[in-house]
Amino acid sequence: MKKLYYLLCILVLHCFLFPAALAQGTEKALVPLPSVDDFSKGEDGWSLGLGLGIEYETAYEGSDEFGLEIEPAGSLQWRNGDNVFFFAGEALGWRGVRANTWLFETLLGFDEGRKESDSDDGRLFGLGDQDEGAELVLQARRAFDPDWRYWLVGRVVISGDGNLGLFGLGRRFGDKSDGTGSELNFVLVVHDSDYANKGFGVDSAQAAASGLNETRLSGGLRSIGLDYNLRHYVNQNWQIYGEALFEYFSSEVRDSPIARSKYEAEIGVGFIYLF
Template sequence: MKKFIALLLPLAVAASFAPATVAQEKTALVPLPSLDDFTKGQDGWALGLGAGVEYESAYEGSDEFGFEADPAGALQWRSGDNIFYFAGEALGWRGLRDDVWLFEATVGFDEGREEADSDDGYLNGMGDSDEGAEFVLQARRAFDADWRYWLDGRVIASEDGNIGIFGVGTRFGEQLDGTGHELSVVAVYHDSDRANKDFGVNAAQAAASGYNQTYIDSGIRSVGLHYNYRTYINDNWLVFVEGLYEHYSSDVRNSPIARGDYEAELGVGFIYMFF
């Protein structure tokens, strides 16, 4: 969180000297509440900064929940059907093609996991996993140009393994500005490297923690629901709500790291758009 703020605040100061374009309409690149677009349909720079509060699992597989404050927003630059963005620890590009294809490429970071993430000591002896780079490639295909229904495929690749996310979703309402409600059904696949990073217990960890040594094959990680809501209070203030529920597969549930059968989170927050 501190790193996000330290990176974004200098950009906010620099961007404040950029020429502003008065928005005549609020047409998002893709009218989906799950995709931030602060450009209001205009080419050039856009900046949104805000904060949110999430009630979420302490770590993946945890049955401990708590509140966490997180920054929100991004610095964006739009040119036609392309948006380049910087959001703290993520640098990426998003592009619309033929009105029904959306492609996205992002370089970001996985924050890793620490023993201290469990207040009840369930991670004692498991050691800490360091933050690492992640590369995200995504493609969405709408059934029509208004993006009422779509298919989604995403790959998250890192040196610690890979995750594939596949889903189908729908949005509600007639807005084209990225506000309204959105709901999607997703299936998450992980390879064996990523599965064992998050839920496996190797020999050294077993000896230190007392857990049984556990190896997890590649396969389905979870199935679940994702919900997003966005609405404007006025021309500059945006309020958002995000919810997630994913039910783990039997292989994951059999891991001693998975204290619960599911992962869930609910977040609310606001963003102020400068341009």
């Protein structure tokens, strides 16, 4: 498994250390950010991008186990000027640009939950399975200039199991306006007590079944992290994308018996075909 992981990393580095082999797009995206899917090629109407990605990530939040997972990528989109409506897997949403420097987004999606079987080492035994649940995501980004070189971001996740907030600062690299290039985000994440205990709390029944200490979190700071995204056109219809995420947990989260690691990390690459 590690050999496959290293091979994927080498392939990604090869693609981006030798950019002469890649043909960059010239269309103007809704915003020129690699983390924001835009398959419209600057035109109004329907667009579709489909592909697959391979992710190497922690098995669950706080896990010290890692594994490979294949995920679908892309979405069906409809663009009308500065507005894009999209359906991506289990998420339905809208995003729009206002005054060239504001990006707003709202989507309704699903949290996958957590199952005892997510841990191959039996670390979740006795904690029970968490069901998939709906969540509403609201996001806003404010660029310092229309070129979107730097921006502030705020995101709120609202669910029946609690709420999470993310606040950060972003930096874009590259000069294309078609959504290719790369970007780096530094973020601070907070959560309320309900959301914190969903991921890292242990109630009395779970403690009796699992042998873990009963744990109740108060909420507040969850983590600080870095998120790196990149996107390039291979040709007119093919895109390659990648993401690397590192999240370092707060002291309260690290003290939870569910948090077997002080951090969460993920790296992924994939391809998307634009129809």
